Amino acid sequence: MYFKIKIFLFIYTILNAVNINASENDEHIICYFNSQAAYVRGYGKFDIERIDPTLCTHVVYMSAGIDRNGFVTSLDPDLDLPEGRDFYGQVNALKKDHPHLKTLLSIDVDTIIARNRTQWLIGSSIRFLGDYGFDGLNLNWGESTSDSFFEYLTRLKVNYDAYGLLLYTSVNSKNLVGYDVATFCRNFHIVGLKTFDLHGPWKNITGHHSPLHAANGEDAVDSTLEYFLKQGCPANKVVIGLSSFGRTYTLVDEDLYKVGAPSAGLGHSGMETEIPGFVSYYEHDYDLFVGRTWRVHFDEFAEVPYYVDTRRWVSIDSPESLAKKAQYALRKQIAGVLFWTLDTDDFRSGVLTYPLLRAVNEAISAGYTEVTTEEEHTTEEVTENPTTEIPTVTTEIPVPGELCTSEGFAPHPADCSKFILCMRNPLGQLVAYELQCPSVQALVQSVWDQGSSVCSLPQIDYCSAPTSLQKFANLIPVKNN
Incomplete structure (x- = not known):
């Protein structure tokens, strides 16, 4: 039995195994994590001790909720609160040895709008953040919109400024159709663009879920950022979203496998996250090692990879493609990046933890280098052998x-x-x-x-x-x- 080396990813990891520290960068590296990953079985179980504060400038805890009276509350007291596992206390304790770090608590806007009791949000959120030691609030936008809530944001921002609290948001361009983007951005200290899930297996053709560039008016990282900037959102308030998960498809015909190929729908799930059409980077990385023979393609125009194995098709970023996106953020002179999420990167790797997040940090630490030659837009195919250990x-x-x-x-x-x-x-x-x-x-x-x-x-x-x-x-x- 041979132990073959997963060469192309392994080599990238080695070249980037250098000392990096997010606190030394001016750019934001805002790291989100899902607290419910603490209940994932096996390898994917994520505890606060798995967070590496040197790789983030901010850590965003997902998520808190709103009770029936409109007050901010814990969604999982056994996990979050001191009488339980005290994840709130543990995540804020990271700041003791890492004073550069800021912590934020995230709440889904859909929940706030559904409760329709915004009059209590300002006071209850300020008290809740203070009680548990958070530096601010992140409003995570889903599908809901509300004219009254958009107007309410101005009051929220004024009060947060008065208490010295941070007010961030994670949003996509579809949330703001019909609204004044410049006014929206003024009401937050940082606006995080969710430049992922731009395409998925809910469509009947394959596609990159987070391409840096796209043709024919398709959504992409660059077009989303340009939209916000042109609508008046200040560059020093905007961060682009980088993801550590992928979207999976089932091909109709394994011989038709390129971007835009017919899809029969949701693809395989990760063995631990168990969500059809979704796979974490650590699950995909493991799948590249054992039991499968993947063909790895890199789309030079979109600057992202995709992976094919018979009828299985995966769109997921690599360390190289995320480094390119981080370099793009530097070139555009925006505030930085958000990373979604810590618990779906390979946070327990035996070689080097957080290969995706480290690639982002390394690219930002290296600074932006102007490209002087025009790259040819071609598609390169590399075949990767399955392996069991590295x-x-x-x-x-x-x-x-x-x-x-x-x-x-x-x-x-x-x-x-x-x-x-x-x-x-x-x-x-x-x-x-x-x-x-x-x-x-x-x-x-x-x-x-x-x-x-x-x-x-x-x-x-x-x-x-x-x-x-x-x-x-x-x-x-x-x-x-």
């Missing part, structure tokens, strides 16, 4: 020059259970990384098989002293920057 990154090491004359794998000069990955860093310099092959069920140490470029069980002696570098035909090439 090696552990140990460290960047100095090695003799003859071991890294080009990109690729090389045997370790001294330890059969390790090997060398030669990669170019963003400056174009060859760098050697020492990697450790995994143990099998914590009992048997796998060893490096140079001929097949995999970690293998040691029944056969694959570990002979290297005499020269070999070329590796099954290494997926990495584009040089």
Whole structure:
């Protein structure tokens, strides 16, 4: 049995395994999480201790509710409150060691409008936030709209300013049809654009759910942002939405698989989230490892990937595509990004936690670099092998020059259970990384098989002293920057 390396995602992770800290950036990185993920079974169980405050400038707790009298209340006292697991207290305790961090409590606008008791929202929300230590409120817009509530926002903002509280919102352009966008934006400190779920399996053709660009007037990240900016929403108040979940489809015909292919409807669900048509990044990432042979496509125009396996079709972002969106936010000089959500990223990865969020942080930390050459809009296909485990990154090491004359794998000069990955860093310099092959069920140490470029069980002696570098035909090439 071989332990093959999930090469293209693994290489990206290694190159971005650097020290980053959101507190050092001027841009907002607003991290949402669903508290109900605490009840997900198995790997997807998400507790407050899983939050990495160094990767966020703000953490938004979803969600609180409105009781029948119109007062803000906990939706899950056993989870939220001190007499239970005290998630409210735990999330706000993160600020003690991370003073840059701000915490917000989210409430669904649909609930507020349905209760129709906005007269109590100002006072009860200010008291509730103060009682539990939150720095502000996030209003999350769903399907409902209300003229009276739009007018009420001005009073809400004035009172929040008086108490030094933050007032944020997460919204999509459809929520504001017929309303003055500039006035709406004035009533919030930050306006988060939900630039995801722009396409989904509720339609009868496949499509990217969060494309950076789109043709023929289709919704996209860039067109949504441009709409808000042109309508008078100040750039320094706007953040674009980045997602860590995907939308899944079932193809009508597996031979018709490109964007816009006929879809029979909802696709497979994640094994833990169990929602048809939906998959978290950690579930999709695991699915790439085991039991399936995925074809990975990258749409150069939309600047996002999609994944195909027989009749299964998935639209989900990768670290690379989210980095591109973060770079776009920098180029547009907006306030930053929102990340939806922490609990659907791979927050427990054995190699590097939060690969998507880290890619966003790294792109923002690196700053925006002006592109001087026009990119050709083509579609590139890469085939990825299924795997079961990936090696552990140990460290960047100095090695003799003859071991890294080009990109690729090389045997370790001294330890059969390790090997060398030669990669170019963003400056174009060859760098050697020492990697450790995994143990099998914590009992048997796998060893490096140079001929097949995999970690293998040691029944056969694959570990002979290297005499020269070999070329590796099954290494997926990495584009040089």
